[in-house]
Amino acid sequence: MTEVYRLYAITHSLYSGRARAYLIKQGIPFQEFSTGHESFKAEVLPQGKLATIPTLVTPEGEVIRDGAAIIEHFEAANGRPCQPGGPRQQVISALFDVIGTDGLLRPAMHYRWNFPEDNLDFVAYHFYHSQRDMPERQEKTDYMMDRMRHAAQIFGVTEHSRELVEALYLEYLDALNNHFEQHPYLLGWRPCVGDFGLLAPMYAHLGRDPYPARLMQQRAIRVYRWVERMNRADQDVPEYFDAGTDFLPGDDVPDSLLAVLRVLAEDFIPETRAAAQCINRWLTERQPEAGAAAVGRLAEPLGNVGFELRGQTITALAQPHRFYLLQRVQAVYDGLDAAQQQDIEAMLENCGMADLLTIRLDRSITRSGNLEVWEA
Numbered sequence: 139m140t141e142v143y144r145l146y147a148i149t150h151s152l153y154s155g156r157a158r159a160y161l162i163k164q165g166i167p168f169q170e171f172s173t174g175h176e177s178f179k180a181e182v183l184p185q186g187k188l189a190t191i192p193t194l195v196t197p198e199g200e201v202i203r204d205g206a207a208i209i210e211h212f213e214a215a216n217g218r219p220c221q222p223g224g225p226r227q228q229v230i231s232a233l234f235d236v237i238g239t240d241g242l243l244r245p246a247m248h249y250r251w252n253f254p255e256d257n258l259d260f261v262a263y264h265f266y267h268s269q270r271d272m273p274e275r276q277e278k279t280d281y282m283m284d285r286m287r288h289a290a291q292i293f294g295v296t297e298h299s300r301e302l303v304e305a306l307y308l309e310y311l312d313a314l315n316n317h318f319e320q321h322p323y324l325l326g327w328r329p330c331v332g333d334f335g336l337l338a339p340m341y342a343h344l345g346r347d348p349y350p351a352r353l354m355q356q357r358a359i360r361v362y363r364w365v366e367r368m369n370r371a372d373q374d375v376p377e378y379f380d381a382g383t384d385f386l387p388g389d390d391v392p393d394s395l396l397a398v399l400r401v402l403a404e405d406f407i408p409e410t411r412a413a414a415q416c417i418n419r420w421l422t423e424r425q426p427e428a429g430a431a432a433v434g435r436l437a438e439p440l441g442n443v444g445f446e447l448r449g450q451t452i453t454a455l456a457q458p459h460r461f462y463l464l465q466r467v468q469a470v471y472d473g474l475d476a477a478q479q480q481d482i483e484a485m486l487e488n489c490g491m492a493d494l495l496t497i498r499l500d501r502s503i504t505r506s507g508n509l510e511v512w513e514a
């Protein structure tokens with residue numbers, strides 16, 4: 139009998155889209171439940187620790203909370219099918235994973251919450267149906283929606299910055315569309331871990347809510363097709379001739395992808411730099427114990443940071459999660475010999491991302507018992 143995994147997730151959730159697509163692409167049988175399902179609170183939450191989605195339950199009953207951890211579970215067990223072999227492609231894949239899960243929250247939140255005429259009914263339907271069927275269902279729905287609406291501001295979208303957030307998003311969308319002209323996935327003919335990370339904001343919010351989905355369909359057809367493709371089990375590349383099956387040969391990273399990163403670097407680099415300074419200051423002052431929660435609702439909020447973007451100041455929450463995933467980019471680089479490191483530095487210089495190799499927290503983050511925690 140086939141063993142079926144249980145994926146606690148919901149259609150409109152940003153992080154759920156990343157794990158779901160991975161399961162689909164890897165042919166892993168699963169059934170999806172919302173956190174409104176009775177079993178979530180009773181059976182899953184005690185082991186998952188936080189009520190976040192996605193959370194996976196294996197056929198043996200093991201609970202894995204967090205999209206990155208779900209993907210890592212299968213990657214480690216199955217010979218890393220979504221990790222390219224060469225260091226250049228490995229760095230790029232890990233980099234898109236961080237940017238997708240943490241670097242595109244501003245446009246994702248803006249295009250969901252700031253176009254209520256187009257989006258509100260659609261979004262409300264989904265929030266309502268992710269709540270348990272109890273008398274306070276509507277109240278809880280309103281509370282969750284208000285919380286997420288507020289998140290847009292916390293991540294830095296205000297009346298003052300919205301034009302800039304849109305301008306940057308459209309430039310990124312055009313560059314990504316251009317990349318997909320030659321390649322169906324980021325690094326060639328199959329998805330890497332970075333494709334799944336990038337899908338997080340590009341599916342539920344930017345590729346599915348009515349206003350941004352229409353924008354994507356009309357302005358960036360190839361990006362829209364990639365979003366569809368990422369949610370299909372087959373390779374789904376009929377519009378490409380001479381399709382291959384693997385990552386690009388020779389550890390090649392196409393210029394078209396570096397052009398995408400060049401746009402993304404404009405806010406990702408100054409925001410990461412400012413967040414690292416803020417979190418390092420906090421670490422010095424607070425000296426959290428080894429094993430204390432670093433990420434999630436159990437962790438203390440660490441503060442807001444301001445950074446400059448095209449002559450404007452954006453204020454956003456400093457989030458350790460970005461650095462948890464950035465550690466993976468840095469680990470690939472740290473494990474290389476001097477010549478290979480120079481090659482990576484040159485590639486990242488070329489797209490404005492080189493500073494990511496040196497922007498580091500004073501303490502590392504690891505996972506323990508389904509939580510991200512500070513190391514000693």
Ligand SMILES: N[C@@H](CCC(=O)N[C@@H](CS)C(=O)NCC(=O)O)C(=O)O
Pocket residue numbers: 151152153154189190191192203204205206239459
């Ligand atoms: N680092 C986690 C983040 C998961 C997360 O924050 N998920 C959101 C939904 S997209 C959530 O469950 N939010 C509910 C809450 O924080 O109460 C992951 O990558 O899975």
